[in-house]
Amino acid sequence: MTSVIEAATLIHPSVKIGHFCVIERGAVIKPHCIIGDYVRVGRGCCIGEGVIIKPGVILAEDTVLKAGAFLAPSVVTLRDQKTGCGAPVICQGVFIGGGAIILPYVRIGKKATVGAGSVVLNDVPPNSTVVGVPARAMRTKVFKQSPERENRIWRGNG
Numbered sequence: 001m002t003s004v005i006e007a008a009t010l011i012h013p014s015v016k017i018g019h020f021c022v023i024e025r026g027a028v029i030k031p032h033c034i035i036g037d038y039v040r041v042g043r044g045c046c047i048g049e050g051v052i053i054k055p056g057v058i059l060a061e062d063t064v065l066k067a068g069a070f071l072a073p074s075v076v077t078l079r080d081q082k083t084g085c086g087a088p089v090i091c092q093g094v095f096i097g098g099g100a101i102i103l104p105y106v107r108i109g110k111k112a113t114v115g116a117g118s119v120v121l122n123d124v125p126p127n128s129t130v131v132g133v134p135a136r137a138m139r140t141k142v143f144k145q146s147p148e149r150e151n152r153i154w155r156g157n158g
């Protein structure tokens with residue numbers, strides 16, 4: 001079994017798409033993206049260059065993922081069920097941990113981090129980290145990257 005790609009999508013030939021995915025009508029996927037198995041890309045989503053989407057992610061219609069964003073397994077983005085508006089915008093270089101839920105109208109700023117399992121109700125400032133339910137700021141990111149910290153950030157089921 002492979003994946004379902006609906007009509008009127010624009011997918012660059014370099015994009016890798018796993019099995020059992022559904023890419024809905026009008027979606028645009030730019031070069032060098034990698035999309036895991038069981039991913040749903042809703043109608044009209046726009047996915048920037050080099051985005052990585054792990055298995056089981058569900059993107060609401062019109063979600064915007066800018067270049068270099070990373071979505072760990074089972075991340076979900078939602079939009080307003082009454083108006084059909086408010087698809088989230090996820091900016092360049094954002095990291096979203098496994099199972100996080102991004103609610104309608106949320107904008108996640110450049111290079112921000114969302115912890116695994118978080119429920120994000122409000123905008124996230126650039127370079128910040130939010131965790132929890134509801135997601136709250138952890139601290140402003142200072143680049144004190146050590147191999148040990150890097151390992152903690154990436155550990156998970158992916």
Ligand SMILES: CC(C)(COP(=O)(O)OP(=O)(O)OC[C@H]1O[C@@H](n2cnc3c(N)ncnc32)[C@H](O)[C@@H]1OP(=O)(O)O)[C@@H](O)C(=O)NCCC(=O)NCCS
Binds near residue numbers: 114157
């Ligand atoms: C958010 C995250 C990046 C923070 O990593 P970190 O900077 O090393 O943070 P720490 O582990 O030092 O935790 C700092 C605090 O935040 C809390 N915290 C960390 N991650 C949390 C999360 N996902 N949800 C709720 N609280 C969290 C810790 O309990 C700790 O709280 P305390 O100060 O009260 O003890 C990391 O915990 C995370 O969620 N990574 C995502 C893993 C993932 O999905 N990987 C995908 C692989 S494909």
